[in-house]
Amino acid sequence: MSVRQQMRTALCGVALTGIVLTTAQGLAVAAPAPGGGAKASPGAGAVAAAEDDAARSLARSLADTAWRAEVGRAAAGGGELGLKALAARSGARAAGPLAADVAAADRAVLAAKGLDAGTGGLLTVALAGDADPRRAPLVAVAPSDDGATAVTAYDTAGRRHTLDAAKAPDVPVYVVGVDGEKAVEAGMEVLERELAAAGVSTAEVPAAGTAARPAATATATATGYWTSRITSVRLEDDKETWIKGDAEIFSIVSGFGLDGKVRVDTVTHPYLDDAGTTYHPNQILVNWSQYKYNLADVVMMEDDGGTDYSALAKAMAAALLTIADLGAYIPLVDPVVDALPSSFWTDDADFVDAWYTLARETTGARDGAGGNGRFTLDRYWVQAL
Numbered sequence: 343m344s345v346r347q348q349m350r351t352a353l354c355g356v357a358l359t360g361i362v363l364t365t366a367q368g369l370a371v372a373a374p375a376p377g378g379g380a381k382a383s384p385g386a387g388a389v390a391a392a393e394d395d396a397a398r399s400l401a402r403s404l405a406d407t408a409w410r411a412e413v414g415r416a417a418a419g420g421g422e423l424g425l426k427a428l429a430a431r432s433g434a435r436a437a438g439p440l441a442a443d444v445a446a447a448d449r450a451v452l453a454a455k456g457l458d459a460g461t462g463g464l465l466t467v468a469l470a471g472d473a474d475p476r477r478a479p480l481v482a483v484a485p486s487d488d489g490a491t492a493v494t495a496y497d498t499a500g501r502r503h504t505l506d507a508a509k510a511p512d513v514p515v516y517v518v519g520v521d522g523e524k525a526v527e528a529g530m531e532v533l534e535r536e537l538a539a540a541g542v543s544t545a546e547v548p549a550a551g552t553a554a555r556p557a558a559t560a561t562a563t564a565t566g567y568w569t570s571r572i573t574s575v576r577l578e579d580d581k582e583t584w585i586k587g588d589a590e591i592f593s594i595v596s597g598f599g600l601d602g603k604v605r606v607d608t609v610t611h612p613y614l615d616d617a618g619t620t621y622h623p624n625q626i627l628v629n630w631s632q633y634k635y636n637l638a639d640v641v642m643m644e645d646d647g648g649t650d651y652s653a654l655a656k657a658m659a660a661a662l663l664t665i666a667d668l669g670a671y672i673p674l675v676d677p678v679v680d681a682l683p684s685s686f687w688t689d690d691a692d693f694v695d696a697w698y699t700l701a702r703e704t705t706g707a708r709d710g711a712g713g714n715g716r717f718t719l720d721r722y723w724v725q726a727l
Contacts, residue, residue, distance in 0.1 A: 388454035389520065389648040392447040393483040394494075396425060396465050397518040399443040401481035401496035403429075404516075406436035413516070414473035422521060426463035451520060456652025461528040463521075470515045479514040480505070522590030522645055523612050529651035530592060530608040536652060540659035543605040543632075564726055567631035568702060571722035575611070576620040577694065577715045590645040591694065594658075595628055596674040597638035602667035604674065605632065606658065611642075626722065628700065636702035637671045641678045642694040642715060657681045673698050675711070 404410045412434055416423055426448055429441035448463045455464075473479070482495035482505060493505040495515060505511060534544035577591075591614040599605035607629070613621050628638050661681035665672060675696045695710030697717065707718045 387648045389451050390483070392450040392454070393465065393518050393520065395450075396444050396447040397481045397483040398496045398500060399440055399447075400425070400467065400516065400518060401479075401498055402500050403436040403440040404479055404481070405498040406434060409434035409436040410479070413467075414469075414514070417467065417469035417516065418473055420469070422466035422468045422519070424463055424521070425465045425467045425518065428467065454648065454650060455525060455529065456532055456650045456654075457525065457528045458532070461524070464525055466519050466521050468517050468519070470517050473514050477513050479516055480511065481516045481518060483518045523610075525649075526590045526592050526610050526612075526645050529645065529649060530610060532651040533608055533655045533658075534606070536655035537606055537659050540655070541603070541663055542659050543599040543601065543603060544607060566723055566725045567629060569626045569630060569722045569724055570628040570700060570702065570704060570719050572623055572625045572627050572717055573720050574620055574622050574718040575614065575716065577614065577617050578713075592643055592645065593627070594641045594643065594678055595638055596641075596662070596678060597628075598634045598667050598671070599632060600634055602634060604662040604665050606662070607632070626724075627717070627719070628702075629724075630702045634667070635671045637699045639673055639675045639678070640697040640700060641675055642696065642710070644692045644694050671699070 404413065409432065412432060413428070416428060426441065426444045429437045429444055444463070444465055448465050449459075451464050452459060452461055457464075467481075470482075478498050480495040480497055480503060482493050484493070491506070495503045495505050497503060505515070538544045591611040593609045593611065595607040595609060597605055609625070609627055611623070611625070613623055627640065630636065658678060658681045661677045662674070665674070665677060675698050679693065679696070693712075695712045695715035697708060697710055697715075700708070700719070703721065705720050707716055709716050
């Protein structure tokens with residue numbers, strides 16, 4: 343069965359399989375990295391290769407005990423640290439070469455994700471477990487396969503190790519990754535800008551040649567407008583494995599704009615970190631003053647790190663611009679899902695769930711078509727100032 347056939351099955355009501363989230367990892371026998379360190383496996387993608395390069399460089403730099411202690415202190419507070427900034431502001435001898443390596447890896451990540459150079463560094467490092475200055479740490483990178491049971495890590499000599507996802511090693515482990523929240527925010531700007539340039543109306547930029555807003559609508563929005571607001575949201579599976587940390591979730595809202603052409607708005611959900619947790623964001627999902635009909639569709643996705651937002655925008659535009667307004671609402675979930683390149687079903691932007699034909703009057707709990715997500719919505723009037 344093809345990926346898209348599988349997705350169709352999910353959208354027809356088969357619940358998506360949940361993943362077991364764990365924070366444990368184990369250590370296997372070390373092996374020298376051939377050629378001074380193996381690259382990411384073929385097909386893993388440019389982002390995975392850049393993460394791997396940065397992880398190996400960081401691991402080797404941690405042979406400097408003074409620098410190792412400095413990194414340990416910085417990471418002890420928990421959370422992700424910007425790897426480029428961490429190395430750049432240090433006076434440690436090992437930090438200088440690392441900063442140059444990380445800068446190169448960051449440039450590769452930005453290019454692979456189709457993001458502007460001005461986005462800044464995206465590579466991060468976080469400590470899994472506790473730092474122990476007496477023990478040489480390992481540095482791991484999230485695997486490109488979400489279903490992987492083993493994780494590659496490097497020691498301070500550049501040797502490669504395999505970590506078992508079910509057993510914790512007895513040494514500190516640093517995890518190199520991508521700042522997903524920052525990447526998604528920048529990616530949404532690229533997505534909307536490039537969709538608009540292709541002729542699809544978006545929230546940030548009206549499409550070229552879009553007709554002026556009708557006078558009646560202008561009058562209505564001068565006093566305010568109706569929205570659909572998320573009062574609670576819950577996911578059974580956030581499509582994120584333990585080593586990758588928090589999920590980075592965003593939604594693509596689509597419908598027909600006031601000009602009768604397909605319109606796309608993006609919504610980020612930075613609070614949606616964990617599966618099995620109910621969040622109460624009171625977040626606006628749909629601004630109905632921007633839509634011709636009182637219906638819209640939502641496709642929710644998760645950025646696994648390798649998403650090329652420029653490629654995503656081009657694929658979506660190519661599919662959506664073929665759809666004409668025939669005087670009745672046409673659901674747009676299927677065209678959005680079909681527009682995704684095949685690579686997006688591996689370790690790029692994962693499909694999370696979809697909501698067909700949300701109405702302006704929709705309130706209360708509404709399950710996604712895949713049975714994986716649930717929104718609770720209310721109608722909310724935004725008063726003009």
